Amino acid sequence: AQKITQTQPGMFVQEKEAVTLDCTYDTSDPSYGLFWYKQPSSGEMIFLIYQGSYDQQNATEGRYSLNFQKARKSANLVISASQLGDSAMYFCAMSPRGAQKLVFGQGTRLTINP
Amino acid sequence: DVKVTQSSRYLVKRTGEKVFLECVQDMDHENMFWYRQDPGLGLRLIYFSYDVKMKEKGDIPEGYSVSREKKERFSLILESASTNQTSMYLCASSTSLMTGRYGYTFGSGTRLTVV
Numbered sequence: 001a002q003k004i005t006q007t008q009p010g011m012f013v014q015e016k017e018a019v020t021l022d023c024t025y026d027t028s029d030p031s032y033g034l035f036w037y038k039q040p041s042s043g044e045m046i047f048l049i050y051q052g053s054y055d056q057q058n059a060t061e062g063r064y065s066l067n068f069q070k071a072r073k074s075a076n077l078v079i080s081a082s083q084l085g086d087s088a089m090y091f092c093a094m095s096p097r098g099a100q101k102l103v104f105g106q107g108t109r110l111t112i113n114p
Numbered sequence: 115d116v117k118v119t120q121s122s123r124y125l126v127k128r129t130g131e132k133v134f135l136e137c138v139q140d141m142d143h144e145n146m147f148w149y150r151q152d153p154g155l156g157l158r159l160i161y162f163s164y165d166v167k168m169k170e171k172g173d174i175p176e177g178y179s180v181s182r183e184k185k186e187r188f189s190l191i192l193e194s195a196s197t198n199q200t201s202m203y204l205c206a207s208s209t210s211l212m213t214g215r216y217g218y219t220f221g222s223g224t225r226l227t228v229v
Binding site: 004006009037042043044045047091093100101102103104105106107 | 145202204208219223
């Protein structure tokens, strides 16, 4: 069975600093996808970034990048130049390729201080 | 703007009541999902559906059932609500044609309190 672990329940960062949110996963499937979602206080889940297990390069989307270390089963999210609006819950998730469902981690609450 | 709409943002129900949580998507997606979100536990899959009238159990189906009579609508049913079902419920949809990087589209969530 797949499992996602986020070991940081909460993080506090100064505005404009870079942030790394940790995510490790466990799967025996050779093919899978990794996702990061942001959940502001409004409750809606916002898709941030995706990494396929066979992708050769780390995914990037604007200020977001995914530090994918396949051998370590690690998929950390890096947010560059953090902003006050980045304060939210962040979830790492995984989907086996060919399966539709996502398995989520426990989440990390990120607070950006001015 | 495409979206997933959950009928209620906040809901308060009494123990033993039958509760319906409704979810509608306008993207013609084949797949629909119900998750519950609890602090420290993340999101856990309750039920999902790949097609009309089709359903599959997720990781925590006990105490819940679902209905999908039309492609755009996926209902979560609490047959007899209990206080341990107080939670945030999130509905999501996805297309089978564009999996992976396009992920899910989520609704805004229903915060259910059972008293």
